[in-house]
Amino acid sequence: MKGRRLKYLVAGGIVVAALVGMIYSGVKESVVYFYTPSELTQKKDSVEGKSLRVGGMVVDGSLKWDPQALLLTFQLTDGQGVVIVRHKGTAPDLFKEGAGAVVEGTWTRDGYFRSSNIMAKHSEEYKPPVHPETLESKKELFKSILKEGKP
Amino acid sequence: MARLSFAARLHGGAAALLLAVGLYWGLLAVPADAFQGEVQRIMYLHVPSVSTAYLAILVTFCASILYLWKRDLRIDAVAHSSAEIGVVFLGITLATGAIWGKPTWGVWWTWDARLTVTAIVFTMYVGYLMVRAFAEEPQAGARYGAVLAVLGLPAIILNHFAVQWWRTLHQPSSLIRPGGPSVAPVILWPLVFNIVAMLVLYSYFLLERVRLERIRHRAAESRLKRGRRG
Amino acid sequence: MVAELLRRTWAMTWKDVTVELRARERVTAMLFFAALVLFIFNFALGPDREKLREVAPGLLWLAFLFTGMLGLGRSFQAERENECFEALLLTPGDRESIYYGKLAGNVLFMVIAEALILPLFGILYNLDIWGLLPSLALVAFLGTLGFSAVGTLLAAMTAHIRAREVMLPLLLFPLTVPVILASVRATEAILLGEGLGEVSQWLKLLVGFDVIFLVVSPLVFEFVLEE
Numbered sequence: 001m002k003g004r005r006l007k008y009l010v011a012g013g014i015v016v017a018a019l020v021g022m023i024y025s026g027v028k029e030s031v032v033y034f035y036t037p038s039e040l041t042q043k044k045d046s047v048e049g050k051s052l053r054v055g056g057m058v059v060d061g062s063l064k065w066d067p068q069a070l071l072l073t074f075q076l077t078d079g080q081g082v083v084i085v086r087h088k089g090t091a092p093d094l095f096k097e098g099a100g101a102v103v104e105g106t107w108t109r110d111g112y113f114r115s116s117n118i119m120a121k122h123s124e125e126y127k128p129p130v131h132p133e134t135l136e137s138k139k140e141l142f143k144s145i146l147k148e149g150k151p
Numbered sequence: 152m153a154r155l156s157f158a159a160r161l162h163g164g165a166a167a168l169l170l171a172v173g174l175y176w177g178l179l180a181v182p183a184d185a186f187q188g189e190v191q192r193i194m195y196l197h198v199p200s201v202s203t204a205y206l207a208i209l210v211t212f213c214a215s216i217l218y219l220w221k222r223d224l225r226i227d228a229v230a231h232s233s234a235e236i237g238v239v240f241l242g243i244t245l246a247t248g249a250i251w252g253k254p255t256w257g258v259w260w261t262w263d264a265r266l267t268v269t270a271i272v273f274t275m276y277v278g279y280l281m282v283r284a285f286a287e288e289p290q291a292g293a294r295y296g297a298v299l300a301v302l303g304l305p306a307i308i309l310n311h312f313a314v315q316w317w318r319t320l321h322q323p324s325s326l327i328r329p330g331g332p333s334v335a336p337v338i339l340w341p342l343v344f345n346i347v348a349m350l351v352l353y354s355y356f357l358l359e360r361v362r363l364e365r366i367r368h369r370a371a372e373s374r375l376k377r378g379r380r381g
Numbered sequence: 382m383v384a385e386l387l388r389r390t391w392a393m394t395w396k397d398v399t400v401e402l403r404a405r406e407r408v409t410a411m412l413f414f415a416a417l418v419l420f421i422f423n424f425a426l427g428p429d430r431e432k433l434r435e436v437a438p439g440l441l442w443l444a445f446l447f448t449g450m451l452g453l454g455r456s457f458q459a460e461r462e463n464e465c466f467e468a469l470l471l472t473p474g475d476r477e478s479i480y481y482g483k484l485a486g487n488v489l490f491m492v493i494a495e496a497l498i499l500p501l502f503g504i505l506y507n508l509d510i511w512g513l514l515p516s517l518a519l520v521a522f523l524g525t526l527g528f529s530a531v532g533t534l535l536a537a538m539t540a541h542i543r544a545r546e547v548m549l550p551l552l553l554f555p556l557t558v559p560v561i562l563a564s565v566r567a568t569e570a571i572l573l574g575e576g577l578g579e580v581s582q583w584l585k586l587l588v589g590f591d592v593i594f595l596v597v598s599p600l601v602f603e604f605v606l607e608e
Contacts, residue, residue: 011596019308022589025582093254120255219604275555282552285542295538298601299552302531305593306556313559313586 034102038081040113054083054113055102063097072118076101087115094120159359166355169348177341184338190254197247198342199349200240201269207237207353208276208303215300218293224368225361227293230300231283232360234276236353241273264314271310275303289368386481389474393482398489400459407455411494415448419498419505433506438568442561444498445521446528449491453532454549456487457540466540476603480533487529487536495521508572516571520580523587524564530594531556538605563587 034055056076064073072087074097085103095101095118103115155163177195184191214230248266249259260266279299286292334342401407422440426433460466472479499517503510510517535552539545554561563583570580577584 008600011600014596015305015593018589018592019305022309022312022585025585092258117258119258119261219601271555271558274551278548278552278555282538282542282548285544285548287542291541294604294607295542298534298538298604301601302534302556302594302597305597306559309559309586309590309593313562 036078036081037076037083038078040083040107041081052106053102053104054085055100056083057100058095058097060097076103076113084112085115086112087118091118092120155359159355159362162351162355162358166348166352169351170345173341173345173348177345181337181341190251193247193251195341195345197244197251199346200243200247202346203349203353204237204240204244206350207233207240207357208272208307210357211237211276211300212304215297218297219301224289224293225365227297228361228364228368229357231293231296232357232364234279234296234300235360236356238273238276238280240349240353241269241276244269245273264311267314268307268311271314272307275299275306279303385474386478389472389478390481390485393472393479394485394489397456397483397486401486401490407452408490408493410455411448411452411490412497414451415444415494415498416501418444418447419501423505430507434508437502437506437508438565438572441498441502441568442524442565444502445491445495445525446561448494448498449487449525449528449532450550450553452490452494453487453529453536453553454546456483456533456536461540470606476606477599479606480537480599480602483537484529484533487533488525491525491529492522495525510572513571513574516577517568519577520564520567520571520584520587523584523591524560527560527587527590527594528553528557530591530598534598534602534605537602559586559590563590 034053037054037056040054054076056078059075059077059082062073062075065071066073070088070090072089072091074085074087076083076085085105087103087105099120102119103113104117104119105113105115108114174195178192183189210233211230214226214233218226218230245266248269252261252266253259279296282299283292283296286295422444426436457466460469469479470476499510499514499521502508532549532553535549535556539549539552542548563586567580567583567587570583571577
C-alpha cells in the first residue's frame with residue numbers, strides 16, 4: 001500500500017513538472033499571432049504567397065467599397081507602416097475606419113494584401129461611452145489593440 | 152411524491168432572484184460598451200456561464216479522484232452531476248459566444264484559440280456523459296467516468312497551450328490578468344454580480360441533481376428487492 | 382522490479398505479435414485501409430497540385446490516425462471475442478505490464494502502417510520527401526506514441542461498453558487534439574524544408590504530451606480493467 005501511494009505521488013510530480021516545464025518554455029518563445037503593417041513591409045519578399053495575418057488600425061478615409069465588384073479596399077497602419085488591403089466581400093459590423101482589424105490572406109507580388117477574411121479586433125478594455133470622442137481616447141484604444149498581438 | 156425541502160426552495164428562489172436582478176442590471180440599467188455597443192451586453196451571460204462551466208469541470212475532476220480513492224458512489228454522483236451541468240453551461244457559452252461573434256468579428260464561428268478549446272472541452276464531456284450512459288452497470292460507468300475526468304484535466308491544459316500557439320483572436324481575459332481588470336467599474340460590478348448569481352444557480356442544480364441520483368439509486372435498489380421477493 | 386516489468390511487458394507484446402503473425406488480420410486490414418485512404422484523397426482534392434502541397438501534412442496525419450484508429454479498435458478484440466479477458470487479468474504482477482505490452486503492440490502495428498503510407502504518399506502525390514525521412518520519422522514516432530498512449534487505455538475502456546466502435550474515436554480525438562496539432566504543424570514545417578530547430582516548440586509539446594500520458598494512463602488502467 002505504501003509503494004502504491006509513492007507511485008501516485010511520483011506520477012503526480014512528473015505530470016506537474018512536465019506541465020510547468022512546457023508552460024515555461026512556451027512563455028519564453030514569442031509567438032506572432034499577426035504581423036504589424038511595418039513588419040510586413042520590411043519582410044514582404046520572404047512571405048510572398050504564404051498565408052498569414054496582418055493586424056492594425058484602418059486608416060481614416062481609406063475605406064472604399066465597390067458594389068459592382070464587391071471589392072473592399074482599405075489601408076491598415078500601425079503608426080509607421082501602411083499596407084493596402086483588398087477584400088472580396090463584406091466586412092463585419094464593427095469594422096470601420098479608425099477601428100482595429102486583423103485580416104487573413106496573402107501578400108501579393110502586386111504590392112497589396114489579398115484578404116480572405118476580415119476580423120474586427122476589439123480591445124479587452126470595456127468602458128461606457130465618453131462624449132465627445134477625443135483623439136486621445138482613440139490612441140489609447142489603438143495601443144491596447146496592438147499590445148494584444150504581442151504578449 | 153417527493154417535495155423540495157424548504158431549504159432547497161429557498162436556495163432555488165435565491166438563485167432565480169439574483170439572476171433576475173443581475174440580468175436587469177447588466178442588460179438594461181448600465182450603459183453599453185463604447186466601442187462594441189449593445190452586443191457587449193451578452194457578456195453578462197457569456198462570462199458567468201464559462202466560469203461556472205470550468206468550475207463544474209474542476210469539481211468533476213476532484214470528485215473523480217476522490218471516488219477512485221474512496222469508492223463511494225455518492226461522491227461519483229457529485230462528479231456525474233457536475234459534469235452534466237458543466238456541459239449545459241458550456242453549451243450556453245458556445246451559443247452566446249457565436250451570437251456575440253457574428254456582429255463583432257463578422258463570423259459566427261472562428262477557429263480562435265479560446266473558442267476552439269471550449270469546443271474541444273465540450274466534446275470531451277459530451278463523450279464522458281455518453282460513456283456513462285453506455286456502460287453496462289453503474290459501477291463500471293462510475294469507474295470509466297472517473298478515469299476520463301482524470302485524463303481530462305491534463306488534456307485540457309495541453310489543449311489550451313497547443314491551440315494558443317496555433318492561433319488567437321479572442322481578446323485576452325479581461326478579468327484575470329496582472330495589473331487588475333481592465334473593465335470600467337460600471338461594467339465590472341454587474342458582471343461580478345452575475346458570476347455570483349450563476350454560481351448560486353450552479354450549487355442549486357448540483358445539490359438537486361445529486362439528490363435525484365440518490366432517489367434513483369434507492370428506486371433501483373427497492374426494485375431489486377421486490378424482484379427477489381416475487 | 383524494472384526488469385520484471387519489462388519481462389512481463391515483453392511477454393504481452395510477444396503474445397499479440399504472435400497472434401498477429403498467425404492471423405494477419407489487423408495489419409493487413411490497416412495496410413489496405415491506408416492505401417485506400419491515400420487513393421480516396423485524390424478524388425476528394427482534384428488535380429490541383431498546388432493545393433495538395435498545402436494540405437499534404439494534414440492529409441498524411443489523417444491517414445496515419447484513421448489507420449491507427451482501426452488498429453486500436455481491435456487491440457482488445459481478440460480477448461473479448463474469445464472470452465479471454467479474465468485470463469488476461471490473471472497475468473501476474475501489476476496491471477501496468479498489460480498496458481505497456483498492449484501499447485507496444487499498438488505502436489508497432491501503427492508504425493508498420495506508417496512505414497507504408499509515407500513512401501506511398503510521396504510517390505502518389507509526387508512529393509520530394511526522401512531527404513526529410515529521418516525528421517519525419519521522429520515526428521511520426523512521437524505523435525504515434527502519444528496517440529496510442531491514450532488510445533490503448535480508451536480501447537480497453539470502450540471494449541466493455543455499448544456502441545464501442547463509435548465511442549473510441551469520439552473519446553480519443555478530443556483528448557489527442559494537441560498531438561494532432563503539433564504533429565501536423567511540425568510535419569508542415571519539415572516539408573517546407575525548415576530544420577527541426579524551427580519546430581522545437583511543437584516537438585516539446587509532443588514530448589510533454591507523451592510523458593504525461595505515458596505516466597497517467599498506466600496508473601488509471603487498473604481502474605478500467607477492474608471486474
